[in-house]
Amino acid sequence: MIAAEQIIYLDNNATTQLDPAVIEEMLPFLTEYYGNPSSGYTFGRQVRRAIDLARERVAALVGCEPGEIVFTSCGTESNNAAVNSALHLDPNRRHVVTTAVEHSATRRHCEIVAKRGCAVTVVGVNGDGNLDLEELERAITPQTAIVTAMWANNETGVLFPVEKIAEIARRKRVLFHTDAIQTVGKIPVRLADSTINSLSLSAHKLHGPKGVGALYVNKRSAFKPLVIGGSQENNRRAGTENVASIVALGKAAECAGAALAEENSRVRAMRDRFESGLLERIPNAFVNGDLEARLPNTSNLSFTGIESDAALVMFDRHQVCCSAGSACRTGSLKASHVLRAMSLSSERTRGSMRFSFGRFNTDADVDKALEIIPAAILKLRAMSPPTPARETAAV
Numbered sequence: 417m418i419a420a421e422q423i424i425y426l427d428n429n430a431t432t433q434l435d436p437a438v439i440e441e442m443l444p445f446l447t448e449y450y451g452n453p454s455s456g457y458t459f460g461r462q463v464r465r466a467i468d469l470a471r472e473r474v475a476a477l478v479g480c481e482p483g484e485i486v487f488t489s490c491g492t493e494s495n496n497a498a499v500n501s502a503l504h505l506d507p508n509r510r511h512v513v514t515t516a517v518e519h520s521a522t523r524r525h526c527e528i529v530a531k532r533g534c535a536v537t538v539v540g541v542n543g544d545g546n547l548d549l550e551e552l553e554r555a556i557t558p559q560t561a562i563v564t565a566m567w568a569n570n571e572t573g574v575l576f577p578v579e580k581i582a583e584i585a586r587r588k589r590v591l592f593h594t595d596a597i598q599t600v601g602k603i604p605v606r607l608a609d610s611t612i613n614s615l616s617l618s619a620h621k622l623h624g625p626k627g628v629g630a631l632y633v634n635k636r637s638a639f640k641p642l643v644i645g646g647s648q649e650n651n652r653r654a655g656t657e658n659v660a661s662i663v664a665l666g667k668a669a670e671c672a673g674a675a676l677a678e679e680n681s682r683v684r685a686m687r688d689r690f691e692s693g694l695l696e697r698i699p700n701a702f703v704n705g706d707l708e709a710r711l712p713n714t715s716n717l718s719f720t721g722i723e724s725d726a727a728l729v730m731f732d733r734h735q736v737c738c739s740a741g742s743a744c745r746t747g748s749l750k751a752s753h754v755l756r757a758m759s760l761s762s763e764r765t766r767g768s769m770r771f772s773f774g775r776f777n778t779d780a781d782v783d784k785a786l787e788i789i790p791a792a793i794l795k796l797r798a799m800s801p802p803t804p805a806r807e808t809a810a811v
């Protein structure tokens with residue numbers, strides 16, 4: 417095992433370190449307070465109260481009412497539940513509008529929905545990763561059940577104008593869901609004044625544990641559950657609550673809210689220093705995605721003349737953790753669907769890397785990364801000069 421102190425963790429969009437305050441808050445619910453929150457005696461009711469507090473904390477972070485928060489097993493389940501609900505609400509609406517750059521938690525689900533006989537329209541993006549809102553509006557038909565579009569892209573950090581999309585959907589009388597799993601905890605979210613019908617979030621992207629998430633469902637929006645059984649979560653998500661994880665998500669939300677303003681600018685400054693440092697030191701390096709409408713923590717860069725999975729191996733030797741744009745899964749040659757949707761050249765797609773910062777990164781991490789990464793990229797370029805034959809390697 418590699419000790420965490422030795423690594424330079426620049427992969428906070430993949431998952432994040434647990435906040436020690438979160439662990440402290442959740443532990444008693446794994447040991448002492450094991451009652452079932454649905455039980456009628458005090459030993460159960462005190463657990464129910466801990467869940468209620470977590471619900472209030474999550475609601476406070478996204479600016480909604482506690483009753484609008486449904487706890488789920490992960491962000492993926494939240495996304496699945498939103499689309500599933502829309503398709504079950506009205507049997508005449510058998511059409512989903514989505515985008516070309518969604519996380520697999522939406523993309524794969526939409527593919528299955530299409531195989532089962534629903535129509536799915538995928539709206540594309542331009543070279544900066546931005547949506548054409550007129551194209552999105554034209555995609556909506558009287559048969560459309562739901563529009564689902566992510567708020568912040570997990571690969572590039574590009575932010576979609578979700579309030580504008582929500583407004584279009586409202587005008588067309590269609591539900592709008594947003595995957596805000598990379599957004600919540602990173603930038604302010606206030607759902608009270610919004611026409612977004614549902615929104616997904618996940619604990620492990622905001623310094624909480626893996627395996628717990630939430631779905632915001634606007635109190636005026638109808639909802640059909642995905643997981644059916646007991647009456648937990650006000651009949652919106654059956655199954656005995658994952659109490660310790662829900663408590664942890666609540667604490668993580670509280671910590672994220674308290675740190676948001678300060679962390680937003682500190683993380684942005686680290687990301688910007690890192691990014692401009694690499695651009696200075698490495699010729700033929702490019703930033704992918706809109707520079708303005710972008711999360712403060714994410715930097716997606718392409719280095720021409722290298723393969724990103726080879727760079728990943730090289731960085732790994734120096735304990736730098738980040739993500740490769742191509743070959744997302746080890747052993748697969750597949751290039752990122754996000755960068756392909758942006759019509760980037762195959763060379764730029766193949767040499768793309770994602771670096772994502774978080775609350776536990778320091779300026780020392782940036783300093784070390786700025787020593788290790790340029791040297792590794794220049795070494796890789798020296799080892800494998802580009803040849804035309806490699807053009808065929810991209811899928």
Ligand SMILES: *Cc1c(COP(=O)(O)O)cnc(C)c1O
Pocket residue numbers: 429430490491492493519521566568569570595597598618619620621627628629
């Ligand atoms: C991580 C992530 C998911 C999946 O969330 P899980 O909690 O890991 O299931 C979905 N969408 C986006 C944008 C993500 O970053």
